[in-house]
Amino acid sequence: MTSHSVPVEVHDHHDVRPIRKAAMWVFLGSECMFFGSMIATFLLYRNETGDGPGAEIFDIPFTSASSFILLMSSLTMVLAHNAFENRDPRATRIWLGATALLGTIFLAGQIFEFTEFVHKGLTLSTSSFGSAFYMLTGFHGAHVAIGVLMLMAMFYLSFSGRLYDDRGLNVELVGLYWHFVDIVWIVIFTVVYLLQV
Amino acid sequence: MAEVAHRAHPTPRTYWIIAAILAGVTAIEIAVPYISALDPIKVPLLWALAAIKFFAVVGFFMHLRYEKPLYRTLFFFGVFGVFPLFIVVLLSMHAF
Amino acid sequence: MAALVGAPAILLASCSGSGPQTALNPEGPIARDIDDLWQLVFILATIVFVIVQIGLFYAMFRYRARKTDDSEPVQVHGNTPLEILWTIIPVVILASIGYPIVKGIFDVRAIADGPDVLQVQVTGHQWWWEFEYVDLVGPDGRTLVTANELYIPADTEVNLTMTSADVIHSFWVPVLNGKRDVVPNRVSNLTLIADNPTPPDQPHPGQCAEYCGLAHADMRFKVHVRSQADFDAWVEGQLAPATVPTEGAAAAGYEAFNTCVACHNATVSGPDGVEDIGPVRTIEVDGVTFTSSLAPDLTHFGSRGTFGAGTFENDREHLAQWLANPSDLKPMRPELNDIPNGRILGMPNFNLSDDDINNLIALLEGWK
């Protein structure tokens, strides 16, 4: 072996969290592109309303309220993660449940909003505007729904005391995903709603 | 860099403060479209407010401020990559 | 070795413009400018190519392992000045062609404008071309509309304003200019300038260059270049309505033509004066109104050298085949036609009797 000294990067091969987190962050970077493409599509078609209604049918106060709920679910999520790190399964469970609940309320709000818009004449096929709007908010909603499912899975695990088993999915990763879904909505809320009224 | 990576983890107190800030910014955001005096700067202002919220969540709730620089690099490629690309697309399609 | 095969082939390409549809024998100033730029870049590329291959082959030959020598080579890891050098040289080479490229783009893309410019509106259809000379209006107020054969005067700027009725097509006459996509919902422009008139039987061939479905290969067209006088004469002939035949096979053909006017228009001067006997449709894109018919205008079909979008000789034999079953000659999907919604994907087979076919041919031949 040659004699000169080498800076040996010592890896803790048993700490798998950085590996999973790195993959999660890469995935979220990728999701930025996904949502970015849809947001750009929306911006392109924001005035292509054809014969159908446009942004005037938005109900800003209502959407503001549901946006706020989603925003606050990020708080409950981070508190859940905090409790998880402090190895407090009970608090973890409570905050996880709260997050899932807030997410569900947001989803319910979105379903309500969609039905309203359809009644006012805006559907997926009315205009390019409608297509872009429903695609963007719909895919976001799908992400929220998947998040809620994962939160519920964590919630369920917390009862059987297996929250700390090593597995592909854990509270921290679910948390990262959930916050991401929230920040995407921050942008959507601004671009789709606030900027169009 | 090493300093950043070892920054102390935030406490629930920090989280509540951030949440309060988020709530405050959101309130301002919602008000902006209704204040006609702000119309000329409405677009950049709303983008700026959204950016504040965005990075508050990313930095504190997602702990990116406290994590390895690697994660930041990975994620910011996406966040900052998407803007120039689609601005060029939208410009070339005369969307503005 | 690869070079030995590849290089001569490419070299050959540079000087051997062959065939009527080549980009290498320009017949107009715009195509010539493009070709000049190409020649310049091609020579530069050839030089780079030759230098690189020489370096590669020299290294291969000079530093091949020899049985007689088993010493190990010197372990060189790199050389920064060299790296910088071979970064900068390509930058310089490329920068040197930056100006002609940018100038070329703006020149080719400039939209011809002015009183002397001939304005033609082009509508691309699956799978044929429609041309309308918007400034050439006949005595009855109709503009000149034709299909698949474009006539232009020599040495005159022609501005094409183009759109598509269905999918993306691309208008390309290699000897006159590069191609330009024809996009639904969008208007695009292309300038044509031709040096000399073409002999009547040797128009410049053109081709749809963007894949547009089943019969993309057969979406061709012709550009006839005429002296100004010949062009004016052609215009006069085209602006005149067709006459309704009153006797013989052609008259019987006119009866049978009833089926055809579901899609095809013809402007005829009959007992009720001058009238369009088929549908005339327009679409509006970005404030420009384009004629966008369901099928080629047949008013002066007899004057065309080819049909089926520049694909078949306009003779009795081919016409008979066409009328007997169009899809035999040219792949189309008429079974998907939806006339009320303006969706046409080809001409259907009407199972015409031989008599009908002969009569229709007589009619169409007469419509010069």
Add this chain to the structure above:
Amino acid sequence: MVLDTSKDLVPAQPTGIWSWITTVDHKRIGMMYGVTALVAFFVAGLEALLIRLQLATPNGTVLSADAYNQLFTMHGLTMLLVVVMPVGAAFMNYFIPLHIGARDVAFPRANAFSYWLFLGATIMLLSSFVLGGAPDGGWFGYAPLSTQLEEFVRMDYYAIGAQLLGIASIMASANFIATVFTMRAPGMTLMRIPVFTWMAVVVSFLLIFSLPIFGVGLFQMYFDRNFGTQFFGGGGDPLLWQHLFWLFGHPEVYVLILPAMGIVSEIIPVFSRKPLFGYPFVVFSGIAIGFMGFGVWAHHMYTAGLGPVAEAGFGIATMMIAVPTGVKIFNWIGTMWGGKIRFELPMLFAIGFVSLFVIGGLSGVTHSVVPSDYQQHDSYYVVAHFHYVLFGGGVFGFVAGAYYWFPKWTGRFLDKRLGLWHFWLMLIGFNMTFAPMHILGLNGMPRRTYRYGEGLGWEFWNQVATVGSFIIGISFLIFAWNLIKSRKHGVEAGPDPWDGRTLEWSISSPPPVHNFDEIPIVEHVDDFWHRKYATDDDGRAVRMADVTGGTLIEANTGGEGSHEEDMHMPSPSYYPIIAAGGITTVGYGLIYVPGGWVVAGIGLLITMWGVFGWSLEPVTRGEHHD
């Protein structure tokens, strides 16, 4: 986290079909990618031969227009997404862990899932031929042609099939990135990892950031076709699709070429007996190509109507990619310069790569000259360009890699005589097929045309091309025969047949399940070489001791800092194939909506079963990552 600290015996290679289905071993997964891609290459090659037969004469009648359009679309689609990309994935799977000194990739089960989903999507795309017609909208599926014929499911196959391939690739890429950034052996700093693995990282980033854009475009295409949305038709703008497609499509072409460049960067030093000239420059030029590759997408749209300013900008930007690419070319020649070049088969193909890729690259530069491209676009000149880079570059590079690493996979050499036949026939056939296309294109022959008329002066070169394509075909028949024959009966190669430089040559051929008996400690670029050779005062290499691969690591590690590792390999799992099968089922259902909703629903349930089973399955047997 509970870790089992008891030491198992060194894991043995399991056998049987079931062991392949449930395998999570990156080497086996790599093999499966490779074999699948090879089969797909023969299918897509056969399609190409039919295309060439049809074009051999004017007004050819071998194929109908309809068949021709399906064939060229599937030929392009298959070659790019089901052959070249997966071949890249095959090499990456096999060699990333070996190159960085790891036992496996970061997420072995996700890795298996990527493969199975890729296989599902491949089967889906190929099955379209018998299930209502294959995609016929061209490999870039321009809207609104691709959204036009709702009567046919063809472009639904495209929309869904490509979407699934994309999901598989995103997962694989995230996996590779996590592997390289977090699982390197001690001392394996970023500037010591082999160039191939570096290129794999760049490729992974390109895919991670470009595929989602394509994904959105594909969803929009699918919605336009099936749910009446107006993304590209109605009030929509067809150019949106082109932007979304090429934002993916151009980075994609570098996804195809960078792994081949990485392979060539491995091979040339070994057979020149010199280190890679300018290692950091080769690495950084690869990264630069990656970055620049994201900024030039619109050079495929010069004729579409971007406006002169955008065209000029994209034209100049595109030209500049020649600069980092040139750096690579020059460094390869620099590596050969002053070396002792052994013309073994891998080296022949690698040199073929360098020579031919330059032709393709230069014709790319002539494309970037915008006014010239007004003439060249969508003509056979483009077809010539991209076959030179994809076949002359990509395929030559990958074949070089196959000859180079076959001994590592099987412990045996590929037959040299057959290999020489393969090489020369492929080289001649390739140039005969594609060099004439430059001439055809400049003489006005448009691409994607199933027939052309007489008298246009295209007959002769088309015939040459057709003959050439059959010579390529024969060369690949020889290759296939060589693979089959040498796998069992080739000359035995031993662990380090080429006197290699990188870590994979330090272990037995084929490698053991756990790759390394002990995780190596790395001190150099080309670490393995430095364990074998020192340099004398003139800088010439001097062999240190009579060491051969396989024994070296043991002899040279175990000192201070070495890691005594438990040898638990991740346990096999059948959840990946279930999840992938579920998603494929959903895909089939979506193609046939509304009738297919039921199928899609069933698929969704299977997927949920797979995904939840997998992600909630506690990690057992001391497996420490999944």
